[in-house]
Amino acid sequence: MSGLFSTMNVAVRGMTAQQMAIDVTSHNIANANTDGYSRQRTLMETTTPFGMPSMNNAVGPGQLGTGVQVSSITRIRDTYLDYQVRAENGTMGLYQGREKFLTEVQSIFNEVSETGVSNMLSEVFKSWSALSTSPESSNTRTVVAQKSKALTDQLNSTYNQLSKLKINCQDVIQKDVTDINGMLDQINDLNQQVISVKVGGNEPNDLMDKRDLLVDQLSSKFGITIDKKALAGEDLKATDNVGGADPTKDLYFVKSDPTKDVSRFSYVSTIVPSKGSIQKPGETGSYDVTYYKNGDTSTDANKVTMTMQLSDMEYTSLDQGRVLWADKEGYAIDASSNRINGIDSNSKAIPQSGTKTNTDATWGNIKRFEPKTGEINGYQSVQTDIDTYINDLNNMAKAIAYSVNAVHSGNQADTAGELKFFVNSTTAGKEEEITAGNIAVNGEIIKDVMLIKVGKGDTPLPTDGSRALAISKLRDVKLNIQSIGAKTTRAMLLSGDTFSQDTTLGVKMVNATSDGMTIIGDFTNITNRLADKTQYAKNTVINNTKLLAGLEESRTSISGVSLDEEMANLVQIQHAYAANAKIISTVDELLDLIVNGLKK
Incomplete structure (x- = not known):
């Protein structure tokens, strides 16, 4: 039944509800700059009115309301936008990882400087050409030896730096594995806490925000799939x-x-x-x-x-x-x-x-x-690229060693006792095991440059420059470098009529193949492919950054805290609170009139 005390209860309920709304608004304002926070709203509903149908309920003018109560405090979140952001996080993580290491690979090749491999290759062939015009000069022979040594040193350095970069990439994977396992443990703990709070009949909004923030961070590592379960629980697995x-x-x-x-x-x-x-x-x-x-x-x-x-x-x-x-x-x-x-x-x-x-x-x-996406995939796939570049350098190093050694010695195959110009620097190293990491100029030639074979004869002096000229012409000879493998020998590369006597120069010469590439052209092809992959990764990162920014803006417009909106809500709630307080004050005056007025 209605009465002044019932009216006072309605006002008290109103003040209590508005007080809770003030608390929620205050919480929103306090977390306006908190990462991963979703703004919360107080949902109110009317309480059970008087005049519900019953045996003792007399017919009246209608149901009389009993006030308001807070039904729940919910967070504002768009799950579809969450899905989109996490999908793009995976793509961003993939190409950010690739861009990071491919950019470092580019800096290792260092082709924009005078110490780049292609420039040094040109200098080596130029030195052989100069030697052909002054074959008896020890100075020009020294230049050939030193230019060639500079080239092999650069190849060695590039090989070693690429190998170290691959190890660095693996170290990053190891750190990611540790971080991922830590995040999964945290998500699992939060998941159980969310379920416990739900069982108690409350809304674990802040806990779910923390869980979602960790899931967002995890989505940049690899693609994830989330299965929603009862009581706001989640099952999480890899997408692929x-x-x-x-x-x-x-x-x-x-x-x-x-x-x-x-x-x-x-x-x-x-x-x-x-x-x-x-x-x-x-x-x-x-x-x-x-x-x-x-x-x-x-x-x-x-x-x-x-x-x-x-x-x-x-x-x-x-x-x-x-x-x-x-x-x-x-x-x-x-x-x-x-x-x-x-x-x-x-x-x-x-x-x-x-x-x-x-x-x-x-x-x-x-x-x-x-996985097919995320940082882990980026770091794994870039190792494939690094291995490819190392293998390409190894093949080029073999092509250099095999072609120069063949012309220098006059032998189509590796022959015991021949004086090789390029050797495998490892202990008891075999020519077919030459790589960019161990190729070197023969130590005997470095000690005595007069051992370099320059002309038709085998003796250092007197001589002509025909052999040196033949080696300088290797610059423009197309070799089947792409077919070189770990087991390829000199005889296999220079099989058939690829190596034969040149009637003009009077020495054996490497002949071009129809489907081959020059040594410098091969290296240029390597760097061009690297540049294309690096640029693609950079462009994808730029595009995804813009796309993610748009998605984050959309998500923030829904879930983010607007201080202007919260202040407007606060004013509205304040007025409602004051109005309820005024009702209590009015009821108090009426009760005072009734109680104290009866004494007169």
Whole structure:
């Protein structure tokens, strides 16, 4: 029934609701600059009115309201915009990672300076041309030796810097693995807290904001898929994975049910030939693969070693990928969450987990994490590029050594006892194992430049410059460089009529192939391809930056805090609060009139 006390209760409810609205507005204003914060709104609803149908309820003029109550405090969030931002975060992470390292590769090649490889190649051929005009001069011979040494030193330096850059890239992957596992643990903890608060009947808005912020950060590392569950819980897994049979259908990183298995990542630190194996790194054979649980390399207690057979392609894939699926404790697993057999740092076999069984370490069993997007993919794919550039440099170094050595010695194949101009600087190095990292000018020639063969004869003096001229002409000779591989020999490159007697010069000369490239042209092709890839990565980053900025602006317009709007809301709430207070004051006066007026 209605009355003054009922009216006072309505006003009290109104003040209480408006007070809560003031608290929410104050919270919004306080977090106006907080990353990941979503503005909150107080949703109000009328309380149950008087005059609800019942046996004792007399017919009256209508239901009489009893005031207002806060039904919930909700955050304003657009899940579709979240999805778009996270998808673009993956693309941005991919190309930012690629741009970072490809730009460094460009700086290593250093082609804009006078010490670039292509400029030094030109200088070497010019020095041979100059030597052909003054074949008996020790000065011109010294110039040839020194220019050639400068070239090989630059190739050695480029090779070593690229190799170090690849190691740096792998170090970044290791750090990413550690960071990702840490974020997944935080997301999992927040997920359980969100569910607990929901069970209690409250809205965990701030907890969900923190979870969403971490998910946003995680989405830049690799593509993610989120399955919404009851009580605002979330199950999180990778969008895709190309490392072997796809395990992403059943392997989750975060589960709403805390009793379910979740996955993490581990980092492969080394891949070395097993003891007693005779293959070189990268060749087919048995390897000891060492990984660190959860990517934590701070202690050897996390180190586990598996022994497995790898082909050359499998070795390359694992070397460039480096990330393994693991269980929550960090042990490598297969698609069924079975642990892979291995030996820990104490030379003990890894333990089994629950009802799961351990499986053998084979290429088919281990699950590599090779996503199609995100930073991880960027760093993995750029290693492929670096390996390609190293291989291209190796092929070019072989082409230089084989062609010059062939003309210098007059032999189509590597012949015992011949005086090679370019050699493999490693101990007992073979010519067919020459790379950009070990190519060098023969030490005997550096000591005595008069050993350089310049003319038709084998004796240093007197002589003509025909052989030196033939070597200088190699600048314009097209060689089948693209067909060179790790096992290619000089005889294989210069097979058939590719190497024959030149009737004009009177010495054996390398002949051009119809589908080949010049040595300088080959290097120019390498740098052009690098420039194209780098520019594409830069352009994609620029475009995605603009796209992400637009998406973030749209998301902020919905979820962000507008101080002007909040101040306007505060004024409105303040007036409502004051009006409710005035009602209480009015009721107080009326009650005073009734109570005290009856005494008169």
